[in-house]
Amino acid sequence: MMHSLIDSFFLKEFDNKILKRKSDSAVIKIGAEDIAFTTDSYVVNPIIFPGGNIGSLAVHGTVNDLSVCGAKPLYLSLGLVIEEGLDKKTLAEITKSISAAAKAAGVLIVTGDTKVVEKGSCDKIFINISGIGKVYYPGLSGDRIRPGDAVIVSGSLGEHAIAVLSKREGISFGTDVLSDSASLNMLIAGALKASRNIRLMRDPTRGGLGTTLNEIVTGGKFGIALEEKDIPVSEGVREACELLGFDPLYLACEGRAIIIAAPQDAAKIIKVLRRDRLGRGSKIIGRVTFDHKGKVYMKTSSGGLRLVDMPSGEQLPRIC
């Protein structure tokens, strides 16, 4: 629904070259500088979940959108819409988290806005964070992808989605899984330093790896082949998926990067990623292919073959 809304309404109305690229951040030229500019709104339910809260999530999400475009995140804006009656303790906790997350990522919150709305007009608190950064690794683009390129993921899938779900009314369960929500700017900087042949990076948030990879192959110039046995999924996420009938390929991650790079640099990139705490679980999970253009498919652990299609409909509402 989100994709069709974007395509049929917004792209039509706000038609321009930069927007059409549909990148995680827009890269714009201001004078001689390439500046990355992004915005994201956060409506996660519940607002506090194992491993984080809506505040830290918001900072990490926007920092990551800038980072995957090869930019050093610098400044954030903070827009808050608060439901009347939200208790002060919760608001203090969220504010502290925003501050801590920004500090840890080395970004400054330089402007903001706050609105309080009547009870029932929003669900506790919604956050919008826009961010700008300076591009230091220009040219990251799907156009650079070639058959044979390695597809790398920086860690296990679906931790954020399962952590959030475990606290949802109607399907609550006990789990050790914590949200993977984290700022990846340092991790990514390390990878970009290690290789000049990184083609594209994305963070697989809403809709997870499966959705993101399908977005990458749209256009039909190449396909992507995955190896199920190489895709990292923690036991905790796997157990929850088996119980509830979810597919980890489509579960949101908020602290993971997908990196597509030249095959000869893949091992080097993995080594660098794994040196960082946030990249310990990095793996090469597949390759870009000549055949099956426009599709993502996967060799299953049983030795069979399945298509990994774009998921239909909202898999899990209000996950980020």
Add this chain to the structure above:
Amino acid sequence: MCLGIPMKILHIDGDDATVSAGGLKRKADVSLLKNARIGEYVLVHAGFAIEKVKTKEAKATLKIVGDIDEIRR
């Protein structure tokens, strides 16, 4: 719709049990079973334990793979 996974009973209190699969814990109702016991594995579907896992049979099913005579019976 017939989604169910084997989970281990950790604790029972009347009809309410706590079951786990690895690190995953949930409550499950065991009123559809006779004499559910702590330590047993049960199949959990939609929040209820609907059958016990027969461990001997599980082992046997794995053993007969590759045993043509056993399958031919």
Add this chain to the structure above:
Amino acid sequence: MKYVDEFRDSRLIKKEAALIRSAVDRKWRFMEVCGTHTMSIFRFGLRQILPDDIELLSGPGCPVCVTPNGYLDKAIAIAGEKNVIMTTFGDMLRVPGSRSTLEIQKASGCDIRTVYSTTDALDIAGRNPSKEIVFLGVGFETTVPTVARSIMIAKKEGIKNYSVLSAHKTMPEALGSLAGSDLKVDGFILPGHVSAITGTAPYRFLAKTYKKRCVVSGFEPLDILQSILVLIKQKSPKVEIQYKRIASSGGNPKARACIYKVFQKCDSVWRGIGKVKDSGLEIKKCYADFDAEVKFHPRPAPPKENKNCRCGDVLKGLIPPVECKLFGKTCTPQHPVGACMVSSEGACAAYYKYRGDRFE
């Protein structure tokens, strides 16, 4: 995961597949009846592993898929009433009724919530005493005992704001209807968890009267492959159990007792098949306080079905999804026309998602 991973071992799967290949001496056609089997086959890519001589058809074992428009229309009518919190398994949200879906109604302001279990619905009832909580009872014999228990618990604990709108159905009668029709199959892969409740007695007539080979199968790739081998190796049609770690010939008598304490058999309309005698379950009069039909008397406008929708023929295994004119064009997972496309276990959804049984 114990009792799961061992049955996904790729070495054992390879062995089993090799056994099947050496045993296959002619073309075989089997119908797998349970929606969860449909999903497993596609998820693990089992069609790639099986020889071409084995054809697997998807049958009407997806309870969401066989639920007719009229039921959705009633659910939507009730959801629109003031003070109602509708609780449902997630699959039902996007199923098209005659004019709308629960998802659309939710977006329009109806309080409709996804739950994993009827116990979650009872919890919501406890926390919202001024609201009426209605649970959409969709599912076969695996799920019915859990719904029956929720009604028994509600009665025992004096919970007055909980009721169920039943669309529950039972398997064996529908299979009989198929076996006696123009469907050409050599045998059935029977639903493992439904059978864990019913036992094998209700299926014996398939082998005896209709001469169909039958096997009660588990859901892991090894289970399904082993079950296919069992079917090929049967010397004469009978009902066997592959899923011995869970299912037994006697089933679960306690669970069956719960079903028939709360529910009684009735005729039921199956999308695509039509009315099948005694294949439905309605709430008994003594539990009328928990029957949403009695509580709300939903009277929506007469149901409308799309004339070009061939869910029925797909459900009966007469055509593969691609032969429906709407498949992939007007009817896609994003804009489903029929229930087979909406449900995560529907044959059309699985076909669309995994693009059929062979890769280009």
